[in-house]
Structure formats: C-alpha cells, structure tokens
Amino acid sequence: MTDASTNPESIPEHRKMAIELFNHTWSLIDLKQRTQDQIDEMINSAHASTYHWLRGGEPVNQARGHWQISRVYVVAERSEPALYHANRCLSLCKEIGLQDWDLAFGYEALARAYSLEGDSAKTKEYLDLARSVPIEKKEDRELLESDLSTITIPA
Numbered sequence: 001m002t003d004a005s006t007n008p009e010s011i012p013e014h015r016k017m018a019i020e021l022f023n024h025t026w027s028l029i030d031l032k033q034r035t036q037d038q039i040d041e042m043i044n045s046a047h048a049s050t051y052h053w054l055r056g057g058e059p060v061n062q063a064r065g066h067w068q069i070s071r072v073y074v075v076a077e078r079s080e081p082a083l084y085h086a087n088r089c090l091s092l093c094k095e096i097g098l099q100d101w102d103l104a105f106g107y108e109a110l111a112r113a114y115s116l117e118g119d120s121a122k123t124k125e126y127l128d129l130a131r132s133v134p135i136e137k138k139e140d141r142e143l144l145e146s147d148l149s150t151i152t153i154p155a
Contacts, residue, residue, distance in 0.1 A: 014056025021049035029075055039076050046072040063092035070109040074116050082113035101140050104133035112151050120154045
C-alpha cells in the first residue's frame with residue numbers, strides 16, 4: 001500500500017483539493033455575516049487547503065496557505081492563531097526568498113493580526129513594511145493598497 005502523501009500520482013489530486021478548498025474558504029470570507037457553523041467551516045477549510053498544498057504544492061503555496069489561515073482567524077476575531085499563521089507566512093516568504101506580492105501580503109497579514117490584537121505600534125510597523133515592498137504589476141499594487149486601507153490602526 002502506497003502512502004498517498006508520498007505517491008507522485010496523488011499530487012494532482014492534492015493540488016485540486018487545495019485549490020477547491022482555498023476558493024471555498026474565500027466564499028466564506030466574503031460573506032457579510034456568518035453563523036458559528038460557517039466560521040468553523042471557514043477555519044477548517046483553510047487548514048485543509050493548506051494541508052493539501054503541503055502534499056501537492058510548492059513552498060509558495062504553503063506560505064499563501066498560512067496567509068489565508070491568518071486572514072480566516074482575523075475574520076473569526078481570534079488574534080493568537082492569526083498572529084501565529086501570519087508569522088509562519090512571513091517566515092516562509094523570507095526562507096524561500098519570496099518577494100513582490102507574497103512578501104507584501106505577509107506583512108499585511110501581520111498588520112491585520114496586530115490590529116485585531118490592539119497593538120497600534122506593530123500594526124503601523126507592518127503596514128509600513130507592506131507598503132515598502134516593490135510590486136511589479138500596477139494592479140497588484142492597487143489590490144494591496146486597497147486591502148491595506150481596510151486595516152485600522154488601533155487607538
């Protein structure tokens with residue numbers, strides 16, 4: 001019996017599941033209001049997506065998975081796991097040399113999590129770091145700036 005996590009033939013299946021779960025998680029993030037069951041589903045879906053990226057993706061996918069998990073925990077108003085996954089995202093970005101979009105959103109995740117935690121100094125620090133990252137595509141810069149504008153610096 002072959003372990004599905006190491007079977008090269010299972011990689012496309014893991015990628016397919018990772019993508020489906022990532023997109024499903026976004027559909028839950030985009031809701032204006034969520035039930036507790038939808039919040040639980042959103043959290044579980046983000047974790048499951050990242051698991052499948054671990055089995056069938058590249059390190060960049062794992063960094064993006066941690067970014068999405070952090071975002072989900074912010075939506076769920078749980079700062080401790082949001083900070084953990086934002087830090088994992090940024091750590092992976094630096095470890096594998098990601099720049100541009102990925103690095104900027106690693107900083108964005110930390111700014112958002114620190115905002116939820118109520119740490120104005122750290123929120124501002126990571127907002128500034130996100131804005132300082134050079135981003136090649138104008139539309140990616142605009143999306144980043146739009147996202148950053150939704151982060152409130154706590155009083």
